Structures are given as C-alpha cells and as structure tokens.
Amino acid sequence: MRLWSIHPKYLDAKGLVALWREGLLAQAVLSGRTRGYRHHPQLQRFRESADPSKYIAEYLRVVHREAARRGYRFDIAKVGPGGRVEKAAVTMGQLEYEWTHLRRKLATRAPDWLKTLRAIDAPQPHPLFHVVEGGIATWERPHVVSADGSSALCKNGTQVECVGKLVPRILCLVQLPGAAMEFGIWPARQSGHGRYSFLEVGYP
Numbered sequence: 001m002r003l004w005s006i007h008p009k010y011l012d013a014k015g016l017v018a019l020w021r022e023g024l025l026a027q028a029v030l031s032g033r034t035r036g037y038r039h040h041p042q043l044q045r046f047r048e049s050a051d052p053s054k055y056i057a058e059y060l061r062v063v064h065r066e067a068a069r070r071g072y073r074f075d076i077a078k079v080g081p082g083g084r085v086e087k088a089a090v091t092m093g094q095l096e097y098e099w100t101h102l103r104r105k106l107a108t109r110a111p112d113w114l115k116t117l118r119a120i121d122a123p124q125p126h127p128l129f130h131v132v133e134g135g136i137a138t139w140e141r142p143h144v145v146s147a148d149g150s151s152a153l154c155k156n157g158t159q160v161e162c163v164g165k166l167v168p169r170i171l172c173l174v175q176l177p178g179a180a181m182e183f184g185i186w187p188a189r190q191s192g193h194g195r196y197s198f199l200e201v202g203y204p
Contacts, residue, residue: 001026003042003059005090006098007124008066010117012110015102016067020074023060027080030056041139045088055128057082062127090125091134099123 001022008016026043028034030052037043049055057080067074106114125131 001037001040001042003046004098004102005094005125005129006102007126008063009069010099010102010120010123011066012106012113013070013072014109015105016063016070016072020060020063020067023056023063024078027053027056027060031080041141044139045137049085049088051083051085053080054083055085055088056080058085059126059128085128087128087130089132090129091132091137093135094137094140095123095125095131097136097140 002019003023003026004011004019008019011019025034025037026040026046029037029040029043030046046052046056046059060079061076061082064074064076064079103114103117106117
C-alpha cells in the first residue's frame with residue numbers, strides 16, 4: 001500500500017489507478033469494514049487525524065478529481081462522506097523520498113511519462129498536506145536498493161554490506177561514500193571493512 005504525499009497529478013496511469021484502489025482499501029480499513037492492513041504504517045497519519053474516515057474520503061476526492069481531469073471514470077459513489085478537514089504536515093524529506101521513489105519506478109514502468117517530469121525539482125504535495133522542514137517520516141519504510149536491483153527494508157540500526165561494485169544505494173537523497181548523490185543515506189559510522197551501520201534513516 002502506498003498513499004502518496006505528493007500530488008496525484010505526477011502519477012502515471014498505472015500509478016493513479018493503484019492509488020485509487022489502495023485508497024479505497026484504506027477507507028475500508030479506517031472505517032472498520034475490513035480487518036486486513038489495520039496496522040499498515042501508511043495509515044498512521046490518517047489514524048492520527050481528528051476524523052480518519054472523513055480525512056481519507058477527502059484524500060480520495062482529490063484523486064478522483066485528477067482522474068476526471070484525465071478522462072478516467074472512477075466511481076465517486078465509492079467514496080465515503082467527507083467535509084472540511086485541516087491540512088496535515090508532511091516533511092520535505094518525505095516528499096523528496098517519495099519523489100525519488102516514484103521516478104525510480106517510472107524509469108522502468110513508464111519512461112515516457114518520466115520525461116514529462118524532468119523539469120520538476122520540487123513536487124507539490126497532495127492538497128491535504130502542507131510542507132514543513134524535516135526528514136523522512138517515522139512511519140515510512142525506506143528500502144536498500146543494490147546495484148543488482150534487489151532490495152530490503154532499511155530500519156534504524158541496519159547494517160548494509162558493500163562489496164565491490166554492489167555498493168547499496170539508499171533512497172534518501174543523502175550521499176553514501178562512494179555512491180552518487182541521487183541516492184544514499186548518511187552513515188552513522190563505518191563498522192568494518194565494506195560495512196556501514198545506520199543509526200538514523202533520513203537526513204543527518
């Protein structure tokens with residue numbers, strides 16, 4: 001499940017459809033209509049709102065408007081009752097993480113769509129969020145992505161082995177020694193030959 005903090009206008013067709021479906025699933029979870037995904041970290045900020053059901057409904061209405069703008073026929077009747085809600089904070093680090101994550105997906109899934117986003121340095125957030133300073137959100141689960149394309153969850157305290165050319169690239173926009181600036185994480189310390197220990201996922 002991925003409930004994007006960035007504006008849905010940046011998503012390709014497959015991504016927008018996936019967001020709609022996963023948003024409807026989140027709505028079912030938050031309203032108590034399904035038992036699955038109850039503890040999914042992507043739902044944390046919705047649960048922390050004053051009215052989770054209303055908040056996810058308003059989130060979905062923005063997705064529906066974007067779909068309608070493109071001529072897609074998403075069924076608005078599936079969205080629950082909404083109403084006025086206060087904007088929630090999203091950190092700059094979270095937006096940058098998601099922007100990098102999306103571009104990496106688009107590079108293989110929809111390269112032509114990715115070309116339309118190249119001129120964008122700072123993506124706008126979903127209208128239900130306002131941007132504040134800070135690193136990656138605590139509920140996010142960044143992944144370690146190695147040169148061979150494999151990935152694994154990166155949590156606080158994770159040790160990642162760097163062997164030859166298989167230097168991991170972490171999707172946090174902070175440089176890892178020997179890696180490009182586009183991906184990386186700030187290492188807390190080098191804990192042995194070719195190994196780094198990370199105490200904090202995000203900006204130093």
